[in-house]
C-alpha cells in the first residue's frame with residue numbers, strides 16, 4: 241500500500257474494481273468474440289454514457305483550479321466529441337444498428353445510474369467529486385485496455401474500443417487525473433471516496449447488464 245490517495249480509493253473499491261477489469265465482456269473483447277448483438281447493445285448504452293460524460297467534463301473545466309488543468313480537460317473534451325463519437329457512429333453502421341434501434345432501446349439501470357452520478361458530481365461543483373468519478377471512468381478503462389494481449393482482434397469494432405483506451409495520450413490523461421485526485425481529494429476525502437466507490441460499482445453493473 242502506498243500513501244497516494246488514489247491508490248487508497250482503488251484498494252477500497254476491491255473486489256469490484258478487479259471484477260470489472262476482468263469481466264467476461266473484457267475477455268471476449270480481447271479475443272474479438274463479443275457477440276454482435278451484445279456489442280451493439282453495449283455501444284447503444286455507452287453512447288448515452290458519453291453524453292453525460294461531456295457534462296461532467298464541462299464541470300471539470302468550470303471547477304478546476306489551474307489553467308493547465310483547464311487546457312487538458314478542454315483538449316480531452318475535443319477528442320471525446322470528435323474521434324470517440326465517430327467511432328460509435330462507424331460501429332453502429334458496421335453492426336447494422338439504425339437510429340430507430342437506438343431510439344427504441346431503453347436505458348438499463350446502470351446507464352441511468354451513471355447518468356445520475358455524473359450529473360450529481362457535476363452539480364456538486366466539487367472538483368474532488370468530479371475527479372473521483374473521472375478517475376474511475378478513465379482509470380478503470382485504461383486498466384483493462386492496457387492489458388489487452390496482442391495481436392488485437394481483427395474487427396475494428398473490437399480493436400478500436402481497446403486502442404481508444406490505451407493510447408499514449410490516454411495514458412497521460414489518466415496519469416494527470418490521478419495526480420489531480422492525489423492533490424485535491426484529501427481536502428474532502430469522504431466526498432471523493434463516496435463518488436469513487438459508487439462509480440466502481442456502476443462500472444461493474446454496466447458490464448453485467450449487457451449479458
Ligand SMILES: Cc1ncc(C[n+]2csc(CCO)c2C)c(N)n1
Nearest residue numbers: 286289293320324377378381404446
Ligand atoms: C461505462 C463506461 N465507463 C467508462 C468509460 C470510459 N470512457 C468514457 S468517456 C471516455 C473518454 C474517452 O475515451 C472514457 C475512457 C466508458 N466508455 N463507459
